[in-house]
Amino acid sequence: MDDEELIGLYFGRDEKAIKATADKYGNRLRSIAYRLLLDNGDTEECLNDTWFKVWNAIPPNRPESLYAFCAAICRRTAINMLEKRTAQQRSAAVVELTAEMEQCIPAPAEELSPDEERLTELVNEFLGTLDEEKRAVFIRRYCFYETSAQIAEKCGIGESKVRVMLFRTRKKLKKFIEGKGVKL
Amino acid sequence: MNGFDLFKAVNNADMKYIEQAESYSRVKTRRPAKAFRLSVGIAAAAALMTVTAGATILTRFANRDSVEKYLLEDSVNILEEQGLALNYTAENEHIRLTVDAMLSDGNLGEMLLTFEALDFKGYQSAMAWQNLYLYLADAETGEYIPNPYMAGEPLVFGSVGHNSDARTRSTNTCIAFMELWNIEKGKTYKLRFGLADQTLPDNERYERDENVVLKNNVMEGIEIETDFTPNVETKTLTNEDGGRVELSQIGFFTEDKRLTDLDSFKNEKEPRLLKKDSPFRDDFIFGFRSIEGEDMGVAIPKYSAFFNNIINVNEYDGVEINGVKYTEE
Numbered sequence: 001m002d003d004e005e006l007i008g009l010y011f012g013r014d015e016k017a018i019k020a021t022a023d024k025y026g027n028r029l030r031s032i033a034y035r036l037l038l039d040n041g042d043t044e045e046c047l048n049d050t051w052f053k054v055w056n057a058i059p060p061n062r063p064e065s066l067y068a069f070c071a072a073i074c075r076r077t078a079i080n081m082l083e084k085r086t087a088q089q090r091s092a093a094v095v096e097l098t099a100e101m102e103q104c105i106p107a108p109a110e111e112l113s114p115d116e117e118r119l120t121e122l123v124n125e126f127l128g129t130l131d132e133e134k135r136a137v138f139i140r141r142y143c144f145y146e147t148s149a150q151i152a153e154k155c156g157i158g159e160s161k162v163r164v165m166l167f168r169t170r171k172k173l174k175k176f177i178e179g180k181g182v183k184l
Numbered sequence: 185m186n187g188f189d190l191f192k193a194v195n196n197a198d199m200k201y202i203e204q205a206e207s208y209s210r211v212k213t214r215r216p217a218k219a220f221r222l223s224v225g226i227a228a229a230a231a232l233m234t235v236t237a238g239a240t241i242l243t244r245f246a247n248r249d250s251v252e253k254y255l256l257e258d259s260v261n262i263l264e265e266q267g268l269a270l271n272y273t274a275e276n277e278h279i280r281l282t283v284d285a286m287l288s289d290g291n292l293g294e295m296l297l298t299f300e301a302l303d304f305k306g307y308q309s310a311m312a313w314q315n316l317y318l319y320l321a322d323a324e325t326g327e328y329i330p331n332p333y334m335a336g337e338p339l340v341f342g343s344v345g346h347n348s349d350a351r352t353r354s355t356n357t358c359i360a361f362m363e364l365w366n367i368e369k370g371k372t373y374k375l376r377f378g379l380a381d382q383t384l385p386d387n388e389r390y391e392r393d394e395n396v397v398l399k400n401n402v403m404e405g406i407e408i409e410t411d412f413t414p415n416v417e418t419k420t421l422t423n424e425d426g427g428r429v430e431l432s433q434i435g436f437f438t439e440d441k442r443l444t445d446l447d448s449f450k451n452e453k454e455p456r457l458l459k460k461d462s463p464f465r466d467d468f469i470f471g472f473r474s475i476e477g478e479d480m481g482v483a484i485p486k487y488s489a490f491f492n493n494i495i496n497v498n499e500y501d502g503v504e505i506n507g508v509k510y511t512e513e
Contacts (some may be wrong), residue, residue: 011345012254012359059345068203075195094191101194102187119185119193127201136208139201142194155208 003066010058018051025067029074035145036078036094046081050074075143097142100166104173126176130169137162138169245269247298250357251284253350254296259494262433263287268415278306278402281377284357288412289432290369292488293362299379300355309379309402310356316344317378318360322371323409329367361490364412365437372411377403417497421510429510433497435490436505443487443505 001020009017026047033046053073063069082094127135133155140151148166152159244264245251252260263269263285272283284296301307320329350357367373381400416433427440502511 005346008344008346008358009348011361012347012350013345014347014349016348063199063203065203065206068199068206071206072195072199072202079192079195094188098187098191100187101190104190105185105187116189116193116196119189120196123190123193123196124198124201127197132204132208135201136205139194139197139205140208142191143197143202143205 003063006066007058007062010055011062018055021054021066021070022047022051025070028067029070032071032074032145033078036075036082042081046074046078049077053077071144097145100170101142104170104177106174106178122177122180123173126173129176130172133157134165134169137165141166245284246271247282247284247355247357250298250350250352250355251296253347253357254345254359256493262494262496266416272408274406274408275302276403276405278303279310279379279406281403281406283408286408286410287416287434288364288414289416289418289430289434289437290412290414291363291365291430291437292432292435292490293364293412294434294490295360295362296357297360298355298357305381305402307354309381310354311351316358318344318362319376319378320362320367321374321376323374324372326374329373363486363488365486365488367412370411370413372409375408375410377401377406379403416494419497419500420513421500421503422513423508423510427508427510429503429505431497431500431503433491433494435488436503437486437488439484439486440508441485442508 001024006017006020006024009020029050030043030047033043033050034040037043037046050070050073054070057069057073061069127138130138137151137155140146140154141148146154148159148162152162155162245260246269248260255263268285268287270283270285272286274281278301280300280302282298282300284298285294287294299306299310301310321327322329344358344360346356346358379402381402414432418430418432421429421431423440427438427442429436429438429440429443502509504510
């Protein structure tokens with residue numbers, strides 16, 4: 001069943017839509033959630049919440065890519081669950097990704113008071129400055145949580161190129177935040 | 185701010201970037217689809233028909249069981265009582281289309297459509313129910329009317345929903361929602377259907393380009409001519425600041441900016457649940473869409489909501505939306 005038909009089921013309020021979505025994308029979303037949560041029970045809870053939220057969001061939304069839409073909801077749900085944990089309880093993957101993100105924060109970080117909405121705006125503005133390849137690589141790393149090897153395979157480029165690209169993009173993001181001269 | 189805050193912000197990135205990243209690998213690893221740009225005219229209107237809004241042909245739905253998969257029994261009864269069970273049919277060699285109902289309040293439209301297979305090609309397409317597009321065109325000039333909510337998607341008009349329980353051995357019924365506030369009132373339009381031949385390879389089957397869809401269209405020649413004259417009951421409600429809500433049996437439409445986000449809707453006698461609170465079919469609001477801003481080509485914001493079922497507007501001498509009361513003029 002393709003996305004178009006699946007979305008049609010949601011618009012028809014056909015509850016088979018949820019099962020069909022789970023059959024098609026469940027494994028990939030489970031892998032996203034598990035990578036962040038590292039717990040089978042929490043992963044299942046996250047997936048159940050995701051199906052419920054997707055059901056409530058379509059309609060009125062009509063996503064171009066159903067997978068990307070479900071993945072966005074799954075990630076946000078998992079991250080909300082992570083927030084309730086202490087830093088020590090977070091998975092190794094999250095610790096690694098968070099440490100990489102630390103490199104993008106201009107010093108002194110303690111003076112920056114984060115406003116979530118403003119920060120998201122800045123990130124979107126920054127992503128808009130990247131070419132499609134760099135943006136895809138960056139998003140695959142920090143939103144799909146893929147390793148350099150996985151990104152290299154999917155994008156058809158070398159692993160070392162991915163690592164260099166990510167390093168440079170992080171540096172660029174740090175500069176971008178600095179250059180904005182904003183008190184976050 | 186720490187790394188986790190930034191990590192969260194990146195994970196809230198704009199959906200368009202996420203979708204691009206998701207499809208980026210596909211672009212890299214798959215062979216590009218062959219581009220088809222053939223210009224094919226629609227055959228002479230073999231099955232052209234005219235739908236006269238409000239006409240009473242039959243008072244019972246021919247496909248009542250399937251229609252009831254989309255509307256509660258009470259709503260189906262209301263439509264039959266009002267003579268809105270149309271049962272108009274048009275066909276070509278592959279498909280017989282039945283317009284079970286075609287509802288319009290002048291701002292919003294809703295259709296229940298049944299596709300019956302007449303041959304194997306028709307069977308595959310009607311049963312698979314994939315890639316059905318509705319094209320609205322000016323009847324005189326043939327120019328397509330763009331979808332008000334989907335810039336750059338001039339061919340896709342309205343939203344089509346499907347419930348697999350509304351399928352029989354040879355028929356398949358679906359529901360389509362349309363925003364009509366941007367069309368010229370009283371003008372005649374042609375509604376054309378595009379349903380791709382399911383035996384085609386993916387790159388043609390999933391193609392949205394009008395020429396490709398219509399070239400491979402199993403519904404070629406099936407058209408509806410209509411002016412969308414309102415055929416459901418409507419009522420204009422206003423608030424003390426002059427804000428207006430056009431309420432009808434199928435939904436409401438407003439340009440009142442306070443309704444940008446729909447939080448609550450009720451009439452004073454009977455508070456109704458909104459869809460976002462619970463996913464079940466008998467909840468009140470099915471979908472809410474808004475469009476605003478000059479960049480979207482809309483100087484005045486437009487907000488529309490479809491009800492999940494057919495209401496009796498006479499029960500509504502006033503509604504309260506997002507805490508603002510609107511009453512009859």
